[in-house]
């Protein structure tokens with residue numbers, strides 16, 4: 174772009190007047206012709222870490238896929254608690270500071286362009302993806318995804334619902350299926366059943382044939398029942414440890430003292446998986462249970478399994494709020510309350526009719 178501006182036709186003739194060899198002038202003029210303006214896109218960009226006000230809606234360079242990458246035209250981007258944590262400077266103290274950065278790890282959209290080594294996806298495919306936390310880029314009109322982070326979008330849900338799925342549902346899957354290895358007939362207690370992770374966890378556990386107990390506040394008791402829980406507990410009126418015992422698995426998806434109060438409700442040989450703070454290993458050992466923390470990660474195979482369950486109508490994403498991309502700051506203020514019902518999704522583009 175800079176070269177293009179400098180080597181205008183006037184400049185070329187000026188070079189000729191300076192009697193530069195014709196070949197050199199030709200090369201410079203050629204460079205100018207071969208450098209079209211780089212495409213841009215609208216995105217929410219973080220230049221400085223801080224509160225929601227640092228999220229700026231502006232023009233940003235449109236990314237170009239490398240040979241093993243896919244460029245996705247984003248239709249919707251899911252909002253997760255980690256988006257706000259990165260915005261506040263999660264990577265600021267490390268070598269991973271890549272500002273200006275675009276947060277957003279959940280996208281649904283349409284393949285715009287594929288790198289030379291991409292074989293299974295083509296332009297026009299409807300997809301959804303869980304973008305690596307190290308790259309993100311979801312709050313934008315275009316984002317780069319790798320094949321091992323993405324899958325074809327479930328056919329029976331729209332882009333907004335699909336944008337709500339990847340990170341939260343993958344986390345629930347990796348906690349309950351990959352880590353706890355839940356089985357038919359087991360009893361699972363899910364703390365935070367009405368949130369992003371919890372609402373998927375309940376449905377995944379039910380689909381596996383487990384008996385599910387879940388906690389939420391009074392306002393979300395109806396949602397727990399709608400999701401199919403066998404026992405809904407209102408944590409504002411009832412201490413779960415007074416009404417629950419001998420569960421096989423606990424999934425802890427909330428912060429506070431819930432983790433510490435959970436060890437005693439698990440039967441010997443059972444497991445607690447916590448996605449907020451690591452379990453106390455000494456306590457687990459003393460009680461004869463296992464404790465595991467979890468850092469979720471993108472996995473295309475998990476997305477494919479989720480697509481099957483969604484298409485079989487065993488899982489339905491709960492989207493409580495859809496906001497335009499320009500309202501990303503408002504969406505993050507909401508997610509930071511830690512009381513979001515289901516998921517919030519940013520709508521980036523209108524679905525073609």
Ligand SMILES: NC(=O)c1ccc[n+]([C@@H]2O[C@H](COP(=O)([O-])OP(=O)(O)OC[C@H]3O[C@@H](n4cnc5c(N)ncnc54)[C@H](OP(=O)(O)O)[C@@H]3O)[C@@H](O)[C@H]2O)c1
Pocket residue numbers: 253254255340341344364365366367368369370371388389390391392393408426427428429431447448449467468469470508511512513514515
């Ligand atoms: N380790 C990982 O890889 C990983 C991955 C994803 C998420 N996380 C973390 O896991 C947590 C949950 O994530 P998320 O996406 O599900 O968050 P979220 O959608 O913001 O969860 C909000 C839900 O939590 C419920 N809640 C709040 N306090 C509660 C309590 N004391 N008992 C029961 N429910 C309570 C709220 O219900 P009420 O409004 O009814 O209170 C609300 O529906 C976050 O801290 C997130 O950072 C970790």
